[in-house]
Amino acid sequence: MAKDYSRTQRLGEQIKRDLAQMLQFQVKDPRLGLVTLNAVKVATDLGYADIYFTVMKPGMVEADEPTIKETEKVLNDMAGFLRTELSQIMKTRITPLPRFHYDISLERGHKLTNLINKATREDKDRNPGE
Template sequence: MPKDYSRTSRLGEQIQRELAQMIQFEMKDPRLGMVTLNQVKVAKDLGYADIYFTVMGAKGETDADIRRQTTAILNDAAGYLRSELARILTTRVTPMLRFHYDETLDRGHHLTGLIRQARQQDDARHQDDSDED
């Protein structure tokens, strides 16, 4: 079945490419770590775009602090980034930008750890059963 390739998804991909370039090369905030944009979801009316990102931060800070700080930095710069996007995009309306930390990678690591732990417990149980025989 073919994938629905709507206007909003194409615009989301273009916004993702352009924002990645802007964040990497134009934003000069030293507190900003290595930001990776994972997904951009654009509303059907082009009123807003939700941008999901992950970040590799500085040593010595907790992950939660890095996430909060990076989210705040990006949301504070959303107006500047939106105005730069307006120059590049050929749309009549440029969506408002809202940045969110993408927790899917963290959830994936957590689930992988749970699966590994369950397999170790299962292997230990089977080894105990074979030792009794």
């Protein structure tokens, strides 16, 4: 039986915390907006870590496609630097290579919530007595 909280999950949480601090305090790239790390999935062989993020630029409500693509490219270009910095912080023999992906789950959640709200409003309009 597998453990409830495996080593790769613990390592993923540690990577998420450390990378969030690095992106906030050490990385001074003006092309990056406000990057939020949502989830980290570490491979079982610790070869790589898939990191899911969202991004906002100042004055924007939602990130547009060019902003997302540029942020993803910048983060993946600095993956080697971030791996080196992680290896100095973490006490593991192998440091996973970060691979950044935009997290679309929040957008999907907003769209589904809007659809549900629209459907309930239409249902109430059709059946006002219930």
